[in-house]
Amino acid sequence: MRMVKPTALICLIPIILVSCGPGTEPPSQADDYLADAAAVQRGRSIFVGTCAGYCHRLTPEVIDAVYLFDCEWKHGGSDQEIFNTVTNGVPNTRMIGFGTNFPEGEDDLWKVIAFLKSNRAKCS
Amino acid sequence: MRSLNRSNIKLSLLTLLSTIFLWGCSPAEQQSSPSPDVPEMSESSNTFNGDDVAEALVISTTHWINQRDIGDGEGPVSNEMLTEPQSASGRNWLQYGGDYSNNRHSPIEQLSTENIDRLSFEWGFPSGTLGQFAVSPIVYDGIMYLTTSYNRLIALDARTGEMYWRYDHPQPEDLRLCCGPANRGASIHGDKIFMATLDARILAFDRFSGEKLWDSEIIEYFRGFSATSAPLIVKDLALIGVGGGEFGVRGFFDAYNINTGEREWRHYTVPAEGEPGYETWSGNSYETGGAPAWTIGTYDSELDLVYWTTGNPAPDWNGDARLGDNLFSDSVLAIDPDTGERVWYYQFTPHDVWDYDGNSHLFQADLEQDGQSIKALVQANRNGFFYAINRANGEFIRATSYMEQLNWADSMEPSGRPVVNPEALPSEEPTMRICPGALGGMNGSVAGSLNPDLGLAFIPVIESCQLMQKGLSMFVEGQMFTGGLPIPVDGVPDEIGDVAAYGHISAVNYNTGDIAWRYYDPQPMMAGTLSTAGGLVFTGSQTGHALGLDAETGDVVWRKRLGGGVRSQPIAYELDGDAYVAIASGNFQGIAAFAGADISIPEGGQLYVFKIDN
Numbered sequence: 125m126r127m128v129k130p131t132a133l134i135c136l137i138p139i140i141l142v143s144c145g146p147g148t149e150p151p152s153q154a155d156d157y158l159a160d161a162a163a164v165q166r167g168r169s170i171f172v173g174t175c176a177g178y179c180h181r182l183t184p185e186v187i188d189a190v191y192l193f194d195c196e197w198k199h200g201g202s203d204q205e206i207f208n209t210v211t212n213g214v215p216n217t218r219m220i221g222f223g224t225n226f227p228e229g230e231d232d233l234w235k236v237i238a239f240l241k242s243n244r245a246k247c248s
Numbered sequence: 249m250r251s252l253n254r255s256n257i258k259l260s261l262l263t264l265l266s267t268i269f270l271w272g273c274s275p276a277e278q279q280s281s282p283s284p285d286v287p288e289m290s291e292s293s294n295t296f297n298g299d300d301v302a303e304a305l306v307i308s309t310t311h312w313i314n315q316r317d318i319g320d321g322e323g324p325v326s327n328e329m330l331t332e333p334q335s336a337s338g339r340n341w342l343q344y345g346g347d348y349s350n351n352r353h354s355p356i357e358q359l360s361t362e363n364i365d366r367l368s369f370e371w372g373f374p375s376g377t378l379g380q381f382a383v384s385p386i387v388y389d390g391i392m393y394l395t396t397s398y399n400r401l402i403a404l405d406a407r408t409g410e411m412y413w414r415y416d417h418p419q420p421e422d423l424r425l426c427c428g429p430a431n432r433g434a435s436i437h438g439d440k441i442f443m444a445t446l447d448a449r450i451l452a453f454d455r456f457s458g459e460k461l462w463d464s465e466i467i468e469y470f471r472g473f474s475a476t477s478a479p480l481i482v483k484d485l486a487l488i489g490v491g492g493g494e495f496g497v498r499g500f501f502d503a504y505n506i507n508t509g510e511r512e513w514r515h516y517t518v519p520a521e522g523e524p525g526y527e528t529w530s531g532n533s534y535e536t537g538g539a540p541a542w543t544i545g546t547y548d549s550e551l552d553l554v555y556w557t558t559g560n561p562a563p564d565w566n567g568d569a570r571l572g573d574n575l576f577s578d579s580v581l582a583i584d585p586d587t588g589e590r591v592w593y594y595q596f597t598p599h600d601v602w603d604y605d606g607n608s609h610l611f612q613a614d615l616e617q618d619g620q621s622i623k624a625l626v627q628a629n630r631n632g633f634f635y636a637i638n639r640a641n642g643e644f645i646r647a648t649s650y651m652e653q654l655n656w657a658d659s660m661e662p663s664g665r666p667v668v669n670p671e672a673l674p675s676e677e678p679t680m681r682i683c684p685g686a687l688g689g690m691n692g693s694v695a696g697s698l699n700p701d702l703g704l705a706f707i708p709v710i711e712s713c714q715l716m717q718k719g720l721s722m723f724v725e726g727q728m729f730t731g732g733l734p735i736p737v738d739g740v741p742d743e744i745g746d747v748a749a750y751g752h753i754s755a756v757n758y759n760t761g762d763i764a765w766r767y768y769d770p771q772p773m774m775a776g777t778l779s780t781a782g783g784l785v786f787t788g789s790q791t792g793h794a795l796g797l798d799a800e801t802g803d804v805v806w807r808k809r810l811g812g813g814v815r816s817q818p819i820a821y822e823l824d825g826d827a828y829v830a831i832a833s834g835n836f837q838g839i840a841a842f843a844g845a846d847i848s849i850p851e852g853g854q855l856y857v858f859k860i861d862n
Binding site: 166168169170171172173174175176177178179181182183185187188216217218220221222223225226227 | 420421422423424425426427494563564565566676717718719720721722723724725726727728729730731732733735736838841
């Protein structure tokens with residue numbers, strides 16, 4: 125039986141810490157839209173019309189759905205994690221996945237994420 | 249051996265670290281725990297024998313059965329008893345609206361300005377749940393039947409508050425609710441009690457034992473449906489409508505056989521292709537047209553017509569993809585109860601883009617017009633107008649504002665069609681305070697009352713305006729489909745207008761539409777009202793007070809702090825010559841905030857019963 129070297133354990137701990145920490149987020153398609161005012165505006169319009177009615181409000185309010193412009197993310201705050209959550213939904217909640225139903229497909233969802241990023245609080 | 253042991257220890261350590269790693273980085277929903285408000289499913293039922301409380305109350309149980317002889321021996325509730333006007337007896341409170349007129353006018357004369365000082369606390373009962381305690385209890389045979397948020401159904405001794413039986417409806421975790429876990433009451437017929445549920449079911453119980461008799465699914469809740477209203481009992485049918493206007497459902501209301509639970513008919517509130525009214529929806533927008541039917545209707549046994557109201561077209565704040573009047577949203581429908589067929593309709597808000605559901609409380613009243621008495625429906629609509637409609641044929645009689653702030657419409661055409669203020673349409677960059685806001689002037693979640701002797705209807709009013717922002721939306725079944733949002737600004741410092749939200753009880757002369765008096769309150773009024781023949785109006789405030797008003801002047805003659813904000817519908821009953829008033833407190837912060845009200849008072853429900861000793 126091959127034994128695990130103590131050094132392997134020592135190396136693993138930083139990996140674990142790095143994996144759990146804020147880290148550097150890889151660029152996403154949302155970043156491409158950040159400098160495109162029309163794209164951010166479309167993302168805003170979709171957010172207002174689809175997400176903000178009784179759920180993810182534009183300002184912090186007493187409501188059961190989470191506020192999406194602060195630094196706290198229940199299901200992951202990277203662009204790709206947000207993309208996955210919106211696409212697939214959150215089991216056992218009323219957050220149903222939107223799948224591929226955006227009018228212009230994935231591009232629209234990346235524009236929504238670009239809108240979120242452009243209005244997000246600065247997080248340390 | 250030692251190596252093997254060390255290896256095992258290290259592997260275990262790795263496994264532990266990996267577990268910590270995965271646990272620490274996994275999404276929150278994977279660390280599931282039951283909601284404190286959602287009782288765990290249990291197959292068992294317990295028998296409740298009064299004194300044996302400690303043995304009977306087991307935490308995992310959701311259903312407590314009674315085996316004692318209870319009640320005063322009044323017998324089963326008949327159709328004749330339901331048809332009898334409430335003025336005949338103040339002993340019971342048989343229906344959500346008191347009787348079929350929906351007037352909530354108790355004939356108890358000792359509930360008067362002269363006796364009000366003797367109205368004192370008698371007993372209380374907790375809901376054990378959060379969210380709005382919106383109930384209008386029913387009382388029959390000396391027993392009170394109470395529902396709470398999250399669908400607890402409880403039978404109590406109406407004299408003492410002793411619990412006879414209790415049922416906690418097991419709820420799924422992913423309910424489709426726009427506006428809180430409300431239930432507004434149960435209904436009664438024969439020896440059965442009926443309750444509709446947040447997960448879109450309708451259930452029947454034995455009124456003595458609390459045993460469940462039948463349980464019917466109205467529709468799959470996860471498609472965007474819920475039920476919050478008390479069913480309306482007509483003949484041998486239990487009528488119930490659904491919520492879901494914010495989810496793009498196709499609205500409807502149903503009739504269920506009270507003995508079997510089988511559905512007898514369904515009335516869709518949005519026409520299918522080829523049906524009358526289909527032409528009022530552009531494209532295929534009728535498929536997701538909303539028009540929910542989430543509040544209770546009323547029944548005229550002489551005309552043999554049921555009146556049911558409908559809510560907003562979907563999506564709420566963007567009508568671009570549903571051009572047209574969007575029939576039969578925001579309407580009142582007259583229905584043949586035997587067939588479910590529509591006889592006539594009247595639409596309050598054609599092509600609604602403000603979320604002005606037509607579901608406010610309907611009253612049946614006899615109007616005096618030019619020396620003639622007209623059988624009418626009167627209603628303080630969510631859009632801010634107080635309507636009078638001929639209930640025999642649906643003809644528009646009159647509409648006048650009952651609010652102090654109404655600006656979405658400039659006037660009312662003689663035909664009964666509002667003239668819309670073009671500046672009050674939702675936009676992508678809204679700047680105008682639109683009045684009323686999305687909760688309306690009077691919301692359908694609360695009941696009004698009407699005193700036919702004074703010719704006044706007592707309306708709880710929300711004076712809270714909002715910006716209305718339009719956006720793009722797409723329909724995904726079970727998801728919100730709103731097309732925009734209302735933005736609360738009243739009561740928010742430095743916001744547009746910097747105007748505080750407030751409320752009032754308005755006494756509307758339903759023969760003329762004139763306002764006789766207003767009682768002003770610092771918070772929007774979101775509790776129902778109760779009228780008494782002794783000349784009182786009872787209600788509650790979101791500041792947590794029960795209030796008694798002089799019905800002729802609006803002066804406050806009785807005031808008790810209950811604690812939680814009041815969202816319930818007060819009732820009255822008379823037993824052994826003693827008069828009782830029941831009113832529940834317990835608010836839902838989400839809607840309170842939406843209305844611009846104070847949200848600092850904790851949630852939590854409590855029923856209070858007050859009594860005047862004879």
